[in-house]
Amino acid sequence: MFKKAIGMISAAACFASSAIAAPVSINFADFAVGTAITNQIPGVTFSLIGGPGPGGAPVIGGFDSLGLTNSAGGDYETAQILNLRFDGLASDVSFNFFNEGVELSGAGHTYFSAFNTAGELLQTGFVGFGGAFSLSAAGIADLQFNNNTGGLSSWMFTLNTLDADVSASEVPEPASLLLVGLGALGFALAYRRRAARKPA
Numbered sequence: 001m002f003k004k005a006i007g008m009i010s011a012a013a014c015f016a017s018s019a020i021a022a023p024v025s026i027n028f029a030d031f032a033v034g035t036a037i038t039n040q041i042p043g044v045t046f047s048l049i050g051g052p053g054p055g056g057a058p059v060i061g062g063f064d065s066l067g068l069t070n071s072a073g074g075d076y077e078t079a080q081i082l083n084l085r086f087d088g089l090a091s092d093v094s095f096n097f098f099n100e101g102v103e104l105s106g107a108g109h110t111y112f113s114a115f116n117t118a119g120e121l122l123q124t125g126f127v128g129f130g131g132a133f134s135l136s137a138a139g140i141a142d143l144q145f146n147n148n149t150g151g152l153s154s155w156m157f158t159l160n161t162l163d164a165d166v167s168a169s170e171v172p173e174p175a176s177l178l179l180v181g182l183g184a185l186g187f188a189l190a191y192r193r194r195a196a197r198k199p200a
Contacts, residue, residue, distance in 0.1 A: 024090075024164045028060055028067045035060045037068055043087050043166045048072060049144075050080030050151040058082055065098035065130075067158030070147060078154040084143040088166045089117070091138035096160040097145070098130040109148045110157050117141040130157075140164075 024043040031037065036057035039045040046058050046068065054072050061067075061074025070082040099110055113124040114137050123137035127145075135143075147155035 024086075024162060024166055026162045028158075028160055028162075031060045033060050033066070034074055036072075043164070044090075044162070045085045045087070047083045047085070048079035048081065049083050051077075052151060053077035053079050053154060055079065062098070062156075062158040063100055065100075065158050065160060067096075067098060067160040069156060069158050070145065071156060076154045076156060078147065078156050080147055080149060080151040082145040082157075082159060084162070086141055086143070086164065086166050088168045089138070090140040090143070090164040090166045093135040093137075093140060093143065093162075093164040094133065095162045096130075096132050097127050098158045098160060099127065100156040100158070110155070111146050111148055113144045113146065114140045115142040115144070127157075 024041070026041055026044075028037075036059050037046050038057045048055055048058050048070065053070075053076070056072035058068050058070060058079075059072060059074045061069045061071065068082065069078070070080075071078045093114070095112075097110070097112075110127045111124060112127060112133070112135075114122045114135055116122055116139050119142075122140060123135055125133065127133065145157065145159065147157065149155050
């Protein structure tokens with residue numbers, strides 16, 4: 001019984017550790033122009049939100065800087081938001097970004113916004129012409145890049161690289177909890193049997 005309990009606890013530990021995602025490190029220049037990117041990169045899923053461009057998967061493209069665009073066709077019209085949903089909770093997030101053109105006031109500014117699993121804003125910032133950026137926030141579930149046009153006009157940008165550390169959710173999976181519970185029960189039964197064998 002003692003050996004079985006050890007086995008159950010080991011299995012639970014392995015199961016729990018398998019839920020931890022590998023670090024994300026992406027250079028979008030490694031993909032061919034026109035490649036649609038959704039969930040084929042472990043650790044993160046990409047999607048487009050809002051008009052005026054058509055929905056669908058964002059594709060690799062750009063004019064002056066190759067990257068993942070806020071467009072389903074790699075050209076205009078574009079979506080308002082490029083959304084990144086992490087498979088767990090992300091920290092140490094950094095990225096390289098390029099605006100295909102920028103107005104210094106009004107529409108055309110692109111912002112990034114990081115949200116937790118409850119949809120609460122953790123951090124936001126303005127990317128201007130673009131460049132390298134690092135986020136101080138941890139526990140990021142979604143990272144959005146917004147062209148700040150309210151979906152009223154196209155404004156194209158490219159996400160060139162993305163790096164992040166992604167860990168499993170803080171809530172253990174039910175199966176893991178069950179295995180740990182069975183292991184603890186095994187320990188208790190083994191201890192009880194051992195105690196019953198001892199002479200009084």
